Amino acid sequence: MADTNKKTLLLSTVLFIALLVVPAILPRFYTYIIASIFVTALLAMSLNLVVGYGGLYQFHHCAFYGVSAYTVALLITKAHVPYWVAFGAGPIAGAIVGYLIGWFCVRLSKLYFGMLQISLGSLIWALAFRWYSLTGGDDGIHGIPVPDFISSTKSSYYFILIVLTISLILMYIIIKSPFGTTLQATRDNPERCEAVGINVRKHQLVALVISTFFAGVSGVLYVILEQSVFPDLLFWVLSLEVFIMCLLGGWFTFAGPIIGAAMMVSLRTFVGVYTEYWTLVLGVLLILLIFFLPEGIMGFFLEKFGAKAPTEDHGGQH
């Protein structure tokens, strides 16, 4: 076990150093794509915190990501507050909205949780979509100024990489903490948890707030990278896509969603170059995955090459 951990740590460090060197070698376009994968990966990771570890049907995760991105965009372009205030306000806004929506949602179970969240999230989307005078409607807001030192592709890449790394470490600590293990227990057996005196709803709500906070961080990074926001960030299709990324990469593994996000973004970019029918390719690929790699890509590799089988991660759930 300790051996595996050492290997993982070594691998992560090597990967991190490799990613530090990447912008120096690769053309600007690829740097941008990798940065865009980072942003999406953080979003998917934050979702997996509640989906994979909490077992909640978080169907409209992008609502929080979009709220944060819009908060940053509006604070900078309309209120002209200092950048750092805006960047800090984004995740906090995401977490506040996460708390408000979550407070209602955790009262319901499974699919109803997801459906209530979709309708509440769609309310936010509808507001952003229709409130032309504030949000620019479906045009969104473009040309959002960001501080000089992160305005180029390369510098924003480094900034995003650092924030992503810190966020991942924090998430890892949270998952391994007593709170994280209790959360997983509430996923696997809520009745028993309730019986031994764990407040299941409270744990779910806290997890949701943490998760939406990180979704908010991802929203801030999105604004830094793209310097624009538009209502599609809040649309349920994106939420579904991110949900699929978690399933695709392997939602019972820590790094799975990153693989899922990388796959989705690169498919869209590189298959998109050759054909406009990239979603067709994605659909076919998904079906192949469902039939041949049911544990997700990461789950498959863990099973094949890792010491720890992914099934052990969620053992005892039945």
Add this chain to the structure above:
Amino acid sequence: MEAAHAVTFAALGSHLLVGLSRAMILFIVSSGLSFVLGVLRVPNVAHGSLYMIGAFSAYTVFTAVGGQTGFWLALVLAPLVVAAVSFVAERSLFCRLYEREHLMLLLFTFALMLILDDLVKIIWGADYRSIMAPDYFKGSVNIFGSSFPKYNLFLLAAGPVVAVGLWLFTNRTKIGKIARAAAVDREMVGAVGINVSWVFAFAFVLGCFLAGLGGALVAPTVSITLGMDHDIIIEAFLIVTIGGLGNMWGAMVGSLIFGITQSFGVLLWPQFAIVFPYAAVVIVLLARPTGLLKSVW
């Protein structure tokens, strides 16, 4: 003063009728979704795509045949095309997943949505299309002192016809009863020697048929285009949820709530009309978390 009052009354009346006819389309689509949810327990994400295929197929049949015959033929053939597509998808791939983890089924319908959406793009392209209802559905009639499109009256009749047909089917025919039984207790249905896999196939195809029928019926009133699936699918999901999962009459109640709040929203606050139905869903779910009518789950 009196005139203003009359205008308001007329506006209310016509918005109510518009809302009701919209609700009928929503009902036809969401009852199909609800049926699949009830029997297979799968939220079929591709349902909206099948609705879109229904509308595009109706367009193709209509332009090939033309005129009044074309319209009625489109209404009959388009849902059958959709049913055929769903039958192939179900028997070739989907049916192999019934024993697997539930989220895999959701993932599959998502993949199906991606594939179908691009197939629509390949076959019909990204242009806006439209079809025309026969002459006797054109123009409007005066109801409550305001004009109301005749075609919407046709929709108002079509909704209840589908509802009664579906009710008769699920309550009066053997296969319908088996499907309902499978919704409640699939192990028991299997245990008495019925091939559950075929019951599922049947329920899936029937649900998708209704999506296609909704698409064909809505075709003369909207521009048929890519992306028309995105709105309807989320609306149908919400309707099914507030109505009670798998409950056909729940789908009707949910559709009425959704359609009417939408059209009154247009009257009250046009810019944010889109917000009203979502808010209504939130209120319903908070008051009755498991839907208004009894869920089969």
